[in-house]
Amino acid sequence: MLIKWNDKYNVGNPIIDEQHQKLIQIAQKANGILHQQTFDKYEEVRAVLDELKDYTRFHFETEEQIMLQGNFSNYIAHKKLHDEFLFEIEEMISKVYDDLTDNTIRAILNFLVEWLIGHIYGNDKNMVLEITK
Template structure:
């Protein structure tokens, strides 16, 4: 189970709201894992597709905000987004014909580890820097 905590906030409201939504999607996937159903394949793929699509939209939002505020670490931050999406899509492509609870758990663990690490590192730094540059946020 993955629950949003106040300590994850970066201080940019739209980004915090989108992070909360990512946590909700991942939590739904964990709940699916706990369900004792043998036919989770379609639901699993739907959640993974939703997670990738929402992540892309979220990254576009972050990148737009970084560009609008001339964030000095934009290139590095964007590169981490690009690498993450490439790795996740590669894992999902490999798993698409063999999605089971273990594979879903592996994908979710990678997502959670990356998301929390990214929020605590890159996003917190971005939030502090942009808030200091733009007092309107």
């Protein structure tokens, strides 16, 4: 079971918070498709995984612009975390893209959500605190 958005995940920047919430919603949409008993559910999941990759990339670009505008002192290390995550999630998805199963999709979604929540608590909250001082 994936997490549901909770205000405790807010970092204090409305743009970033809205985008984090959207990422969770996209992951929940993919998870919901897993419970369907339709013959084309994996086609639907592929489309949602593509949406998830694209939106994650968009979110990171937005967040990085906010960091630059706020003169965030740890920008390079934070961006590196984003780049590494994008590489890893794209690699995970491409390896199983043509051979999706419920278990591989769950593994991808769990990885994404766990990473995102850890990143929010461990990195984004501190970043927003620094740039809003």
